């Protein structure tokens with residue numbers, strides 16, 4: 001039996017008959033790029049209704065969603081942004097590109113930021129808190145929100161991995177000033193190329209990003225500020241509109257697969273955070289923290305099971321970040337987890353027989 005981590009060509013085959021006419025119709029409109037494409041406007045409207053937010057601004061990637069949101073807050077050289085070091089590089093990249101300084105806080109056993117460690121890191125220079133809802137699990141947003149209110153520091157949420165995830169019945173991305181999403185092909189809500197979007201109830205931030213993603217233009221010919229080119233393609237939005245109709249099914253399947261792992265995986269040598277009662281997790285990844293992780297990964301590879309490590313090198317250990325000479329003491333959980341984490345296949349096309357095979361191989365490895 002051969003089990004891929006994710007099978008994008010299988011997903012394409014499954015959807016091809018429905019997607020090709022949609023793509024063709026979108027191309028027939030002659031709107032390829034631009035911010036007024038029919039599918040783009042439809043996508044922004046749909047997401048706004050779904051997440052119950054005032055504004056949705058589609059952009060070219062999750063990275064741009066983060067960069068433009070921080071930029072909209074006025075983040076500049078010398079400012080400090082509190083975040084985590086176990087995310088994808090883009091979270092810190094967005095901060096560094098604006099000249100600001102990332103300030104890393106350690107994570108909880110569930111891999112998300114430890115709210116109790118945030119206040120100690122706040123200084124006069126702190127201009128935002130940037131929690132990352134890693135693996136499709138929300139951070140403890142009520143606690144983070146309290147800190148944000150107390151110190152009057154805005155929250156920008158990195159929701160690249162957590163479309164549809166909730167905490168206390170409230171969607172990720174709707175707790176802070178802005179929520180930043182990615183629709184990269186590997187995400188639960190995925191396009192067929194790069195894409196992303198920002199959600200916000202703050203009209204000033206929305207206006208700034210609407211203009212800045214399109215060269216700073218306020219109408220066809222006039223600009224308020226210099227901006228960037230970060231528009232979502234109309235065809236990308238058409239695919240996302242279609243895939244939005246399948247999202248509940250995809251999340252349901254992923255949740256069922258996670259449940260199967262919870263029930264059947266060996267719990268002696270592997271730790272995996274359960275879903276607590278406040279959470280609704282969408283399992284962008286299903287990450288175990290395993291003893292002898294590297295040998296387990298090799299063993300699974302030998303038995304034709306593909307797994308990944310998200311991410312093997314924490315950001316504070318990457319070369320350009322080491323050069324910044326940040327305070328990286330007290331990142332014990334981040335460091336320990338990077339040696340143990342392993343992402344198992346959890347996608348919606350997994351068959352029961354494949355799940356059983358994965359569990360059997362992992363449990364046999366520890367026997």
Ligand SMILES: Cc1ncc(COP(=O)(O)O)c(C=O)c1O
Pocket residue numbers: 061062063064087088090091132158160161181182183184194195196
């Ligand atoms: C946590 C996190 N933040 C940001 C990003 C960046 O998103 P994108 O690849 O769409 O630029 C990703 C995507 O991999 C991510 O997983």
